[in-house]
Amino acid sequence: MQIYHNIQDFKPLPNAVVTIGTFDGVHLGHRKIIDRLQEVARQTGGETVILTFFPHPRLILHPEDQNLKLLTTISEKAKLLEELGIDHLIITPFSRDFSNLSAEEYIREMLVNCIGTKKIVIGYDHRFGKDRSGGLAELQKFAPQYGFEVEEIPEQDVNEVAVSSSKIRKSLLNGETQLANQFLGYAFFITGKVIRGDQIGRTLGYPTANLFIEESYKLIPADGIYAVTIERRAENEERNALIEQSTGESPLPALRSPRLFGMAYIGHRPTINGMTRNIEVNIFDFNEDIYNQTLQMSFHAFIRHDVKFNGLEELTEQLGRDKENVLAFFNR
Template sequence: MKIYNSLEDFTPVANAVVTIGTFDGVHIGHRKIIARIEELAEASGGETVILTFFPHPRMILHPEDENIKLITTIDEKAQLLSQLGVDHLIITPFSRDFSNQSAEAYIRDVLVNKIGTKKIVIGYDHRFGKDRKGGLQDLLAHAPLYAFEVIEIPEQDINDVAISSTRIRKALLDGDIEIANECLGYPFFITGSVIRGDQLGRTLGYPTANLMVGEQYKLIPSDGIYAVKVKVEGQQHNGMAYIGHRPTVNGMTRNIEVNIFDFSADIYNKELRMEFLHFVRADIKFASLDELVVQLGKDKQDVQALLVIDSPQFNT
């Protein structure tokens, strides 16, 4: 897959089969749409093009909303789309100027002149242009003039996309990892750099890799203990993850840590990917560190038992 960081970087291709959206999470609903454009491209000898936006439009149009969290970062989304066989991904820098184009200008300048659209797969509720006044009817009206075909995504499929996105975010925030993974079609994961912590876990007998996620907009699951698989330096390992403020020691910051089983390599400053498979328990404040250590022993047993189950493997 070729990635373009602006429309200006893209050269129109022959028989471009296009769809547009944020595709946050690239979940099972999105994959139905992607499968459709791939079918159309194959039948017409064309190439698939996805037009997406970054920053997310809501971040620009509603900067006061600090609660906007996304299932995937832009890099994670690009990787997932690449694995689905998409030919071209255009990541358009979203701005107020971009949003203020008229519907006609958007169709003419972006879809036709910049992309060379021959087929566009779009939902009945897709909106574009100034004040979001443009939509499916505008595309249908301009299709004969610019010689492109409009393929409407069924309403049920569009509803499935919206429901899936909402359900995934809620499930992650509730610790319902199994539900989130079912809707995603793959295990939810986070990516970050391993940073040096205060090494409390080491003194307790459970050394952890502390993860720093650089993108503040990345959605992090609810606090607690999780059964995870970790990928670092090309190798996959089982582990027990912790998300929380470490209330037993009156911690002030929210930490993301993972105790990687049977692992002792120095991975400071390395990139680590963590795949969430099961929620084990919520975060708890213990009366003493001794009680915490006892519970961690039980947690590790629970995690190991869960990971024996035929859990889905990394496919990202």
């Protein structure tokens, strides 16, 4: 997959099959659109193009709203789209000036002049342009003039999967991990660097890797204990350089095997009167130095809520039961 950090760097294609959207989470609803995009490209000998935006439009248009947390960082989104086999990903910097483009300007400048769109596939409720004034009607109006075709995915096709990014966010914040994963079509994951903690877990017999998530807008699931798998990432700067240029985010390195099993903790560690929210993982049957390494941690099941125990002995006993429950979940 080719990644472009600005639409001006994209050379118009002779047969571009395009869709547009934020695609937060790249969930099953999004995949309805992506599947059709790829089907059209195969039928017409075209190349698939996804036009997405960074930062998320709501972060720019409503900066006072600090509640929006996203399922995927731009690097994670690019990884998921690449795995689906998309040919081109254009990451367009979203700004107030960009949001003021009229529907026709958006179609003419972005879709036609910059991309060379011959076919556009959109979801049934897709809106674009100033004040979200553009939609299917505007695309159909200008299609003959600018030489492209437009196809809308029917509402019933999208609704039959009964999924939305907001529904997935709510599920994760409620500890409904398995429900969220059903909507996503994969296990929700976070990507972070291992930093040094206070090593209390080690004294309890459950050493943990502490994860630092650089992107403040990334959604972190509800506090509690989780059954997780962990994969380490090998640095691959060339593959991700364009993402870093366009967003300022650290590149997302490629995975390296094997997949490891563990139990993760998210919370403020009330038993020791912790002051900050931690993300920690006890990796089973593992004893390597992984400080400063990047881990991808996938959440498979919510085990229990975070609670305050009457001392470290009681906490240690509960951690033993938690580990048994996680191992039973994974049939290990």
